[in-house]
Amino acid sequence: MGFFYYVTRRLALALPTLFGVSVICFTLTYLLPGNPAMVKAGPFATPEHLAEMERQMGLDRPWPEQYFRYVSGTVRGDLGESASTGRPVSQDFLQRLPATLELNLASLLIAIVVGIPLGVLSAVHRDTFIDHLGRVVGIAGVAMPSFLTGLLFVYVFFYMLNIAPSPLGRLESGIEPPQHVTGLYVIDSLITANWTTLRSSLHQLMLPAATLGLSAIAPVARMVRSTMLEILESDYIKAAWAAGLPRRTVIYRDALRNALIPVITISGIVFGFLMAGNAVVESVFSWPGIGNYAVTALLTKDSAPIQSFILFVAVTCVIVNLAVDIAYGLVDPRIRLS
């Protein structure tokens, strides 16, 4: 009963948020340049033709009705049409989503693999050189604009050392994409045992993932450090010390396991972080994902893709946070009861 009640309550809380998100996105549509009717009617349309178009598209209807249309359209997957590619935005999105997903997952992996040990070491060696170093790395990672990290990587590893490929997309030129299974090139080429493509895709992924991952290390490390400190002070750890358990067992088995629970929470926040950093990093590396798609649309004042990108990111964040909260309630029963 407890868990079911918790999930229901959490779901009910997400609904008003989603409603608010849709209202904000709808309002943005009105702000965004480029009247959709004008886009559809073409540059040579007469005023009468334009008015006819507006009537057809329902743009002359009252606001609440337009909002309802907008929401029902979105729910059915109709995100409008991109003026520059001339295709439905939903199609463009589906095509580019795997690239973004691949980049974000790789970055999240880097952030976790580096961030957790960094946080543990900082907590265990509190106020020593390691802790200070961890703090500096954390603050620098947050203060460094991701485009600077990306450009530095490109300059050092591509221009100077020539060990990274040119920052242009997911595969070196001349290499065929793997057979489509998940859309993630690394995974697809692994499944189909296509080693040349695997090598190339990893090679291309390396720098953008490191760039995006670097910005997310700090929140992970900080979270692990503070929970770890709290746990190291707790009674059960003191009891473990008193019982004479070896240091390694106390820190890595007893303390770390509990310190990892809040990492679930932070992963939701990190995901938002990555989604936001995405647009910049994708445009530095010409990564053909949805962030880059939105940035290109911004420059050509193509409103449907921008608006869909913003809506997509926000809705994904709400869903990820919801999933994170539910997962959290699952691992930590104390949360459900509070």
Next chain:
Amino acid sequence: MSESLFVSSSTALTLMWQRLKQNPLSFAALCVIVLIATAAIFAPLVAPYAPDATDATAALESPSWRHPLGTDEYGRDQLSRIIFAARVDLVVAFAATLIAVTIGGLLGAILGYSRGWADMVAMRAVDALMAFPAFVLAMGITAGLGNSTTNVAIAISITQIPAYLRLTRGEMLRLREMEYADAARTVGNPTWRIVLIHLLPNCLPPLIVQATLATGFALLTMASLSFIGLGIQPPQSEWGVMAAEGASQIVTGEWWLFLFPGLAIMISVLAFNLVGDGLRDLLDPRMRGVR
């Protein structure tokens, strides 16, 4: 205990100053901010060249005594451009923060004090706004409002309002139940007076900390927006714009074009973060030692 006695015997400002001096890192960071701000204010006197003075004979020069940070493809002096750019970057960051603190703080104070249905509706709106990653929302708003310095400031402030609103509301919910709030009500003060004069000043310490950290974040957001071509447009000197211009020269090896504007952003953001951290230790003794 002795600490609270100390507070009452000394003015808050001198105390802040004394404590800040004891935290060398935050103090150094504060000096950096003051230095950058001073250079920005006196830019025409400090900068060796005019920011838009082209010199075809000195195009794409690497850093030298004559041009300490090198020149771009039109022979413009990078150092001078970075100094002048600080004006735009700092003004927008401060303006955005100021707007957000004022609106967020006031709204949060009123909502937290009055509670009721308006508070509930507003908090759901805040939840919705916070569902957007700040940068993505700023992107959408700037795209909607159009590319101008003012619009960037407005967009960034909108993304920051929820944080202040939540913070002040939370403090207010706690403060309104305090005995001195009861006392203020008992002697018949009007509500606005209780909120603004009696309670709001006590919300200020966390607001100041948040505002300092947010100023750094505002800088980062603005630079990233202009890097992807939104907001502030070339030929206006702005750090993100300059880094974007430099990015195209990276394949020919002109590293000074992207690196120095990027470093300018990084150093400023770092400085605001460190001062914010220092202020948190100062203003909120409970947070001391917690990072």
